Amino acid sequence: MKYRKLDTNGDMVLGHGNADYLHNVPEAVAQAVLTRLRLLRGEWFLDVTEGTPYSPAILGKHTAQSYDFAIRQRVLETEGVTEIVSYESRLDGETRGLSITMCINTVYGPATVQEIL
DSSP states (O other), rough: EEEEOOOOOOOOSSSGGGGGEEEEHHHHHHHHHHHHHBTTTTOOOTEEEEEOOHHHHHHHHTOOOHHHHHHHHHHHHHHTTTHHHHHEEETTTTTTTTEEEEHHHHHHHEEEEEEOO
């Protein structure tokens, strides 16, 4: 798997040739997971069925029973992910942010994914 690196702001790293890519490492799969979680369903014009189903599965009232399932499903469908070893989510009612932390096994080894959605 070859995946372009992202900087701390989430922008693509450019201008360094092959050094701008992650090659066959767990971090490449972890970055693919984050990229897939950040894509909203309907946002990609080439395939409007692709993306994370934030509405209605994650955002809104009464989604506590569905958002973990939707996120886990999206992660497990990511190329290179073999399993989710551990998963934790925490909803902050004040900021309305959902933080997730998970350890995943990939075809290249273990990786950790942390994100605030």
